[in-house]
Amino acid sequence: MALAHYIIFHPEKKRAAVHVKAVALTPKGATRRWHGRVWVDKPNGNEDPFVLAYPWAFTYCHATQLRRRKRHPSYIQPGSYLIFCSGDAAEDGILRVDTVFVVGTVAEWRRGKRPDLPAELEKYRRNKSSKLWLHHLRFGIGKDKQHEGQYTYLSRAWQRGASDFSFLPLNVAGERAEIPVGKPPRPVRTLLVRGIKGKRPVRLEHQQVQAVLKRIDDGTKFKVVKILKEMSKTKSPSKPSEPCC
Numbered sequence: 001m002a003l004a005h006y007i008i009f010h011p012e013k014k015r016a017a018v019h020v021k022a023v024a025l026t027p028k029g030a031t032r033r034w035h036g037r038v039w040v041d042k043p044n045g046n047e048d049p050f051v052l053a054y055p056w057a058f059t060y061c062h063a064t065q066l067r068r069r070k071r072h073p074s075y076i077q078p079g080s081y082l083i084f085c086s087g088d089a090a091e092d093g094i095l096r097v098d099t100v101f102v103v104g105t106v107a108e109w110r111r112g113k114r115p116d117l118p119a120e121l122e123k124y125r126r127n128k129s130s131k132l133w134l135h136h137l138r139f140g141i142g143k144d145k146q147h148e149g150q151y152t153y154l155s156r157a158w159q160r161g162a163s164d165f166s167f168l169p170l171n172v173a174g175e176r177a178e179i180p181v182g183k184p185p186r187p188v189r190t191l192l193v194r195g196i197k198g199k200r201p202v203r204l205e206h207q208q209v210q211a212v213l214k215r216i217d218d219g220t221k222f223k224v225v226k227i228l229k230e231m232s233k234t235k236s237p238s239k240p241s242e243p244c245c
Contacts, residue, residue, distance in 0.1 A: 001070060001072075001073065001074065001075065001077070002073060002074035002205070002206070003074060003075075003076075003077050003079050003080045003206065004066070004067045004072070004074040004075050004076055004077075004080055004203055004204075005080055005081040005082070005083075005203070005204040005205070005206070005208075005209035006066055006076075006080075006081075006082050006083070006201040006202060006203055006204065007083045007085060007095070007192065007195065007201065007202040007204065007212070008061075008062050008082055008083065008084050008085070008201045008202075009062075009085055009086070009087035009090055009195070009196065009199045009200075009201075010041075010061060010062075010084060010085075010086070010087055011086075011087055011088065012086045012087070012088040012089070013088075014041055014042055015039050015040065015041065015042065015086070015098065016039070016040060016041070016042045016043075017037040017038070017039055018037065018038055018039075018040050018052075018230060018231075019035070019036065019037055019230070019231035020035065020036070020037075020038055020052075020224075020227050020228070020229065020230050020231055021033065021034070021035045021227075021228045021229040021231060022034050022035070022036075022038070022224045022225075022226060022227050022228055023158075023224070023225050023226040023228065024170075024222040024223060024224045024225065025158070025167070025222065025223040025225060026221075026222065027220075027221065033228075034222060034224065035231065036170070036174050036222075037174060038051070038098075038168050038170075038224055038227070039098040039099075039168075039176055040052060040098075043135065046059075046060045046061065046136065046139040046140075046146045046147060047135045047136055048060045048061040048063075048136065049082075049084060049099055049101055049155075050131075050132065050135050050136040051099060051155075051168065051227065052131060052135065052227050052230060053130070053131035053132045053135070053227075054157065054226065054227075055104065055105075055132075055154040055155045055157060056099075056101060056154070056155035056166055057132055057136050057137070057152055057153065057154055057155070058082060058101060058152070058153045058155075059136065059137070059140060059147070059149055059151070059152040059153070060139065060140065060146070060147035060149070061147075062200075062201050063150070063151060063153070064150060065200060065201050066082075066201060066203075067203065068106075068150075068151055074203075074205070076103060076106060076151075076153065077103065077106065078103050078104055078105065078106065078156070079102065079103065079156075079164060080102070080103040081100065081101070081102055081103075081204075081209050081213065082099075082100075082101040082102075082103065082153070083097060083099070083100055083101070083209075083212065083213075083216075084097065084098055084099040084100075084101065085097050085098070086098070086176075087196070087199050089178070090181065090192070090196045091196060093180060093181045093182065094178050094179075094180060094181065095178065095179045095180070095181055095192075095212075096176050096177075096178050097169050097176055097177050097178070097179075097216055098168060098169075098176045099166075099168055100166060100167050100168070100169060100213070100216065101153070101155055101166050102155060102156040102164050102165055102166045103153045103154075103155070103156065104154050104155050104156030104157070104166075105120070105153070105154040106151060106152075106153060107120050107121055107151065107152045107153075107154065108150070108151055109140070109149045109150050109151065109152070114141075115140070115141065115148055115149055115150070116141060117137060117140075117141065117149070118152060121137060121152060124137055125137065125138075137149075137152070157225070157226070158223075158225035158226070165225065166225070167223035167224060167225050168223070168224040168225075169216055169217075169219070169220040169222075169223060170220065170221060170222045170223075170224065171219055171220060171221055172221040174221075177216050177219045177220045178219060179212075179215040179216060179218075179219055181193070181196070183215050184208075184211055184212050184215060185208070185211050187208065188204065188208050188211060188212060191203075191204070191208075
């Protein structure tokens with residue numbers, strides 16, 4: 001079965017710039033301690049994807065619109081790329097990319113009358129100080145529920161020598177990497193135009209996602225691969241607010 005890859009749009013009003021200390025890669029692949037801004041979901045519940053803890057996680061927003069079952073010729077599997085972009089910028093013809101998420105693990109939620117966490121994620125519920133629990137997982141179950149969890153995708157982290165890993169792309173000005181919608185090959189441009197109109201995830205084949213990734217790399221100065229510390233704190237909400245999507 002082939003891998004499915006997606007470009008996913010989310011609203012700019014739900015994003016926030018957070019100052020962090022992090023590990024970043026230079027264009028030549030060297031690692032360095034880095035500090036600056038990254039773009040994440042505002043602390044309004046279901047922060048998705050959640051990148052301020054390890055591993056990164058994606059569960060709710062638009063996740064149910066992705067192919068996840070083997071009955072499809074291509075579906076989300078370890079190695080799939082999920083590229084998160086600003087929907088507002090896309091309407092203006094720009095792919096403004098804040099997160100390149102490579103799937104490392106696919107964890108299926110337990111089904112039934114009351115869907116519950118996958119067994120492999122129970123350790124985060126038991127640790128009540130876990131950022132992944134406080135900012136992400138708890139919003140799929142119980143009194144804090146905003147969305148029904150079905151699958152949680154955990155990121156593939158950077159390792160020395162690895163070619164496929166998750167990162168936050170920043171350009172030379174320290175802003176999110178951007179590419180014009182018209183830059184990718186024609187088949188990708190056609191898919192993007194259709195997806196932007198309805199803000200629906202755009203499914204890409206292997207060669208198509210590689211073409212997009214090449215253009216993202218061309219506009220990237222630093223790849224932030226691990227957040228070490230938040231310099232400006234995002235507080236965990238005492239109660240969930242309006243879900244983002």
